[in-house]
Amino acid sequence: MKTTTVKGTNDYLPKEAALRDYLQNKILNTYINNGFEHIITPAIEDAENLDKSEGGENLNLIFKILKRGDKLTKAIESGNMDSLSDMGLRYDLTLPLSRYYANNKANLNLPFKAIQIDRVYRAERPQKGRLREFVQCDIDILGSSSSSCEIELIYTTAKALLAIEIEEFRVKVNDRRILNSILKNIGFAQEELESVCIIFDKMDKIGKDGVIEELAKKEYSENVISKFEEFISIPDMSLDRVREFVSEDDRCYVDNVSEIIAKSLKLAAGKYDVVFDISLVRGQGYYTGTIFEVESLKFKGAIAGGGRYDNLIGKFTGESVAAVGFSIGFERIYSILSEQNYVPKDIVKKVVLFYNEDEYTDAVMKADELRKEYAVTMIERPKKLGKYLAKIEAQGYYGFLVYGEADEIKLLGHN
Amino acid sequence: MKTTTVKGTNDYLPKEAALRDYLQNKILNTYINNGFEHIITPAIEDAENLDKSEGGENLNLIFKILKRGDKLTKAIESGNMDSLSDMGLRYDLTLPLSRYYANNKANLNLPFKAIQIDRVYRAERPQKGRLREFVQCDIDILGSSSSSCEIELIYTTAKALLAIEIEEFRVKVNDRRILNSILKNIGFAQEELESVCIIFDKMDKIGKDGVIEELAKKEYSENVISKFEEFISIPDMSLDRVREFVSEDDRCYVDNVSEIIAKSLKLAAGKYDVVFDISLVRGQGYYTGTIFEVESLKFKGAIAGGGRYDNLIGKFTGESVAAVGFSIGFERIYSILSEQNYVPKDIVKKVVLFYNEDEYTDAVMKADELRKEYAVTMIERPKKLGKYLAKIEAQGYYGFLVYGEADEIKLLGHN
Numbered sequence: 001m002k003t004t005t006v007k008g009t010n011d012y013l014p015k016e017a018a019l020r021d022y023l024q025n026k027i028l029n030t031y032i033n034n035g036f037e038h039i040i041t042p043a044i045e046d047a048e049n050l051d052k053s054e055g056g057e058n059l060n061l062i063f064k065i066l067k068r069g070d071k072l073t074k075a076i077e078s079g080n081m082d083s084l085s086d087m088g089l090r091y092d093l094t095l096p097l098s099r100y101y102a103n104n105k106a107n108l109n110l111p112f113k114a115i116q117i118d119r120v121y122r123a124e125r126p127q128k129g130r131l132r133e134f135v136q137c138d139i140d141i142l143g144s145s146s147s148s149c150e151i152e153l154i155y156t157t158a159k160a161l162l163a164i165e166i167e168e169f170r171v172k173v174n175d176r177r178i179l180n181s182i183l184k185n186i187g188f189a190q191e192e193l194e195s196v197c198i199i200f201d202k203m204d205k206i207g208k209d210g211v212i213e214e215l216a217k218k219e220y221s222e223n224v225i226s227k228f229e230e231f232i233s234i235p236d237m238s239l240d241r242v243r244e245f246v247s248e249d250d251r252c253y254v255d256n257v258s259e260i261i262a263k264s265l266k267l268a269a270g271k272y273d274v275v276f277d278i279s280l281v282r283g284q285g286y287y288t289g290t291i292f293e294v295e296s297l298k299f300k301g302a303i304a305g306g307g308r309y310d311n312l313i314g315k316f317t318g319e320s321v322a323a324v325g326f327s328i329g330f331e332r333i334y335s336i337l338s339e340q341n342y343v344p345k346d347i348v349k350k351v352v353l354f355y356n357e358d359e360y361t362d363a364v365m366k367a368d369e370l371r372k373e374y375a376v377t378m379i380e381r382p383k384k385l386g387k388y389l390a391k392i393e394a395q396g397y398y399g400f401l402v403y404g405e406a407d408e409i410k411l412l413g414h415n
Numbered sequence: 416m417k418t419t420t421v422k423g424t425n426d427y428l429p430k431e432a433a434l435r436d437y438l439q440n441k442i443l444n445t446y447i448n449n450g451f452e453h454i455i456t457p458a459i460e461d462a463e464n465l466d467k468s469e470g471g472e473n474l475n476l477i478f479k480i481l482k483r484g485d486k487l488t489k490a491i492e493s494g495n496m497d498s499l500s501d502m503g504l505r506y507d508l509t510l511p512l513s514r515y516y517a518n519n520k521a522n523l524n525l526p527f528k529a530i531q532i533d534r535v536y537r538a539e540r541p542q543k544g545r546l547r548e549f550v551q552c553d554i555d556i557l558g559s560s561s562s563s564c565e566i567e568l569i570y571t572t573a574k575a576l577l578a579i580e581i582e583e584f585r586v587k588v589n590d591r592r593i594l595n596s597i598l599k600n601i602g603f604a605q606e607e608l609e610s611v612c613i614i615f616d617k618m619d620k621i622g623k624d625g626v627i628e629e630l631a632k633k634e635y636s637e638n639v640i641s642k643f644e645e646f647i648s649i650p651d652m653s654l655d656r657v658r659e660f661v662s663e664d665d666r667c668y669v670d671n672v673s674e675i676i677a678k679s680l681k682l683a684a685g686k687y688d689v690v691f692d693i694s695l696v697r698g699q700g701y702y703t704g705t706i707f708e709v710e711s712l713k714f715k716g717a718i719a720g721g722g723r724y725d726n727l728i729g730k731f732t733g734e735s736v737a738a739v740g741f742s743i744g745f746e747r748i749y750s751i752l753s754e755q756n757y758v759p760k761d762i763v764k765k766v767v768l769f770y771n772e773d774e775y776t777d778a779v780m781k782a783d784e785l786r787k788e789y790a791v792t793m794i795e796r797p798k799k800l801g802k803y804l805a806k807i808e809a810q811g812y813y814g815f816l817v818y819g820e821a822d823e824i825k826l827l828g829h830n
Contacts, residue, residue, distance in 0.1 A: 018453065028436075039427060104426055146772065348447060367450075
């Protein structure tokens with residue numbers, strides 16, 4: 001039998017699981033305290049729903065579940081490879097949320113403020129930081145197009161980050177409709193916008209020259225590319241400056257972003273910055289309006305992202321439903337904190353009570369007393385106590401007690 | 416697109432998810448407080464590991480994951496149906512725990528006291544109370560054959576049940592080795608024991624006559640069957656009485672059960688009963704020693720079960736590792752409490768703060784004040800306030816406040 005986990009998935013040691021639980025609970029409780037409601041959906045979805053969703057690249061990464069019994073035999077006989085499966089593992093939580101809303105809307109408040117913290121699956125090529133099974137942490141507001149939704153999502157996500165002691169971050173805001181308006185004014189055609197955005201999104205990684213080079217390869221007109229280069233060369237593009245490049249009809253989107261930033265800054269009360277960033281694009285194809293991202297200043301790079309996706313739910317309900325969401329990059333944050341050996345201040349303290357077998361039930365009574373304050377593990381006194389103590393110390397235990405020998409907990413070295 | 420969940424899986428509404436979270440947290444925290452350690456394993460396991468495990472009937476219920484790309488093409492060309500998949504979804508948490516132990520033992524304390532609360536998958540025929548995706552709640556102690564493990568598992572599981580206000584239950588204890596000794600003395604052959612046990616296990620459902628009838632069908636000797644009938648006709652079989660039917664060499668197992676029951680009763684302190692039950696068999700093939708079950712007196716039937724399985728982990732490690740576990744029937748308990756409309760006393764209270772859009776940021780400050788005590792949802796004041804209030808009342812909200820109109824929370828009708 002194989003003892004390792006399957007490729008791209010992890011076993012978590014007790015210390016690691018404790019940190020994951022701690023982070024998930026802090027985030028969940030922050031969201032609940034702020035009036036969002038936790039929902040639970042299955043990890044398995046109908047294969048057609050997955051295939052027809054707007055998952056972009058992710059659609060190539062779906063784990064499909066094999067049919068069984070007669071159904072499988074028939075599928076094989078049919079010679080149609082696509083018919084081998086009719087279910088798959090979800091690749092994100094947005095598609096399940098959209099289906100959930102359509103399935104349960106009679107029983108939900110509107111606007112519906114949902115929390116999802118759960119596992120998703122993608123057949124990524126295994127590499128550092130890329131898992132095939134990982135946790136996503138989303139909040140979404142469905143059924144309202146008010147800009148207070150964006151403000152609330154930014155405020156609540158920032159609260160969750162502060163609750164797990166992630167500091168030194170800033171929130172970047174943009175709007176797909178502003179980007180599109182500018183690109184059209186520069187001279188790109190409607191059908192080119194999507195792929196220009198995808199290239200522009202790489203600015204962080206490949207720089208301005210890289211972006212221009214890739215655009216050139218796509219054979220857009222030289223004139224248009226050089227106008228675009230001129231535009232992205234403007235340093236510190238502000239909302240006021242960007243207004244000039246946006247069609248008059250689309251300036252309301254600039255006002256909208258401006259309002260979101262002003263109110264978010266007021267609520268941030270100096271704890272973090274909220275800024276306009278014209279180079280923020282966000283990968284997903286389904287975004288239709290505002291987009292935002294949290295950038296860690298300390299660790300570089302995005303630790304949360306989201307935006308408005310007003311058309312996705314309509315695929316299930318038949319009528320358009322306004323929707324906007326924000327997702328914390330849970331695995332990124334877990335791996336940052338874990339590399340730092342982060343130990344939360346309010347994590348439960350673990351103590352070992354050693355006992356001899358003949359005094360077991362009495363020792364349990366003593367353990368129960370200590371359990372009012374600590375998590376207490378009972379262990380039959382090992383022959384080599386010193387060696388055992390060294391081991392539990394390395395695992396982050398707080399202290400120990402030998403039943404019958406002492407009444408007070410002895411702290412382990414690092415405390 | 417299909418709006419329903421796939422067969423045998425559930426969407427959980429906010430109220431339902433809140434109850435599930437509450438129960439899981441209470442159970443998890445009880446286990447942690449009692450010195451067990453939470454671990455996390457992937458939902459996906461290697462297909463061979465799953466197929467070669469001792470899962471009995473469950474091996475026919477495994478969801479397999481389809482290979483992808485070239486691997487899939489090759490598998491189809493090979494014509495070997497079994498090669499279409501090399502991974503599957505776990506059907507329980509015991510196999511993953513065994514693999515986990517083998518994979519991580521250098522980093523674990525011995526004895527290792529593990530908690531697992533997680534989803535498992537079985538392709539059950541959908542019917543009431545049978546899900547294809549469901550949560551299991553296990554504690555296990557690995558690496559010790561001391562009977563204090565059984566006592567600790569019984570005590571800790573009972574504590575978890577009491578913590579979620581499940582009362583009126585009793586713990587039944589037996590030992591596979593006692594059963595086997597008796598059956599051999601009655602005249603069954605070694606190779607018949609397993610299937611006789613499986614039939615005896617149905618006693619609850621088909622009664623004594625049903626059991627005898629099924630044994631007769633198997634064509635065991637009439638003489639042996641009639642001796643067995645005589646044995647199971649003895650009312651209130653006590654541990655003292657059972658001793659007569661057990662070989663001298665096996666009486667140590669009777670003493671062992673006797674000790675477990677006596678010490679467990681002392682720790683129970685009158686809150687629940689712990690009894691010997693010769694008719695307790697437990698289905699799983701992998702049990703090798705003591706077995707136990709919690710029976711709800713109020714709701715009839717088992718709500719937790721477990722036992723010793725000393726050979727399973729050896730399949731991974733090559734050397735035998737003592738192991739014993741206890742599993743709470745989470746879905747059974749959830750469905751009982753949910754049907755009773757159980758609302759935990761200490762569940763977080765939800766309040767709605769209504770506001771007008773132009774006073775949004777000020778309303779947030781007010782909400783944050785209230786959030787010191789309540790979970791507060793902010794909703795733009797709806798046109799039909801009364802209708803909205805009726806809806807949130809039905810959903811279990813505690814109270815509401817209209818920003819700018821009142822300073823105190825108004826309770827909703829049922830509070």
